[in-house]
Amino acid sequence: MPFINPEDGYLTVINLFKTDALERVDRLVTEMRSIVDTADFPGWISSTVHRGQEKPGTANFIQWRGKQDLESRYSADEFKHHTIPVFKEITTFVRLMQTEVELGQRHPSLGGVTEISPDRDDYTAIEILGVRPSDQSDLIAVLGAAHDWLVDVPGYRSQSVMRGIRSRNLEGTGGELKTVGTENDFVVVYSQWDGKESYDAFRALAGDEQPAARRKSRDRRDSLTTAADRNTYRAVHTRSASQPVVA
Template structure:
């Protein structure tokens, strides 16, 4: 199963898809599963398909050996003339984001590494945070420091922070157009034990949040220029064989 680990050095690509028709989510998942199940691209490590919960859509968490392998995939006729047209037909939004894992922290009862798998029952949250490129490293540090209080939040399982490198969207001819500028976003991938815990975390009732949490959130809010968030369940995953990686 795939793991989120800053030490593996993989290029992590997070592809977000949305549709305005909930029934199209089934087709999105089906099309993504078909690509994942036949993947044999040079440098491809793993793909994990997520089904949207709060909003209709999907996310694919993909690990690559490096940028050259990814660009080779994007330059291929199959991607340009089959994959992109299919997703244009059934989506209203596509964003392909290159990232690198900066940190991945877990509640102590979650073991030594962050695993993503349909065999787990995680309620997964993916946040795309806009940030000025000059402030990106500071935002990552602020997000990392949140572990000090997150570990005591009921239902929290893990939080991984990924540095945004480049974001693109496919055009009608299959070519990719830049979205924003390089290094202008950060991805937060978090796992919870369920919707109830996550909703309670987002909108706590009663007393004002503890000082450490409030300060952390204030610093985050001061740096973030835009927020895009959806919740997911992992529905499918596949990794390259060890022999293919040799």
């Protein structure tokens, strides 16, 4: 099963898809499963498909050996002339985000490294935070420090923070991808909870009822963040390369 571990040094690609109808989510999952089940790309390590819970959509958490392997995948005719047209047809929003894992933190009772798998019962939140490139490291530090008070929040399991490198969508021409924004202008937070009830209670707690450490963390985070997008997910399918790939 895939693990989120900063020490692995993988290029982590999070492909975020939104759509406007639940039936299209079914097709998104089917198309993603088909790609994952036949994946045999040089440098590909793992893919884990997540189905949106609060909003219609999917997220694919993919690990690669490095950028060159990913670019080879994107330049292949099959990707340009089959994969892109299929996903353009059934989505309303796409972001293909290259990241590197900066922090992988877990509740002390869990130990080890963060595992992602449909065999687990994690309720997963993925947040995409816009940030000025000059503030990216500061935002990562603030998010990482939040773990100190998150451990006291009922239902919290883990938080992984990823430094955004480059973001693209499917709006290019001739099968090419289009760059979105600038390099290093986003951060991804991938967190795991024991269920929807715990996560919703965490989100719903009024500001004046929050512990002082959380309020301070929230205010600093808000001062550094230029945009925010969030959805919750369940992992529904995963597959890893049969042989380990050295990063």
